[in-house]
């Protein structure tokens with residue numbers, strides 16, 4: 001469904017693109033500050049990185065992570081928990 005309402009397109013991480021990059025799925029987080037990988041609130045295990053979001057390049061549609069920030073999504077699959085945090 002997202003493809004029907006957005007101009008965003010996925011690119012392989014090793015595929016160079018001239019288009020603005022708005023985030024990443026999987027891999028390792030590119031922290032702006034120190035590693036803040038959260039612990040799962042249920043099992044206390046270090047959560048798995050899922051996605052990273054950039055603010056965006058168009059002020060009218062950009063996410064607000066405090067001005068030049070990034071959002072990070074983590075999960076713990078066995079417990080079904082997810083966490084979101086941001087840095088700037």
Ligand SMILES: [Zn+2]
Pocket residue numbers: 040041042043044045076078079080081
């Ligand atoms: Zn857990």
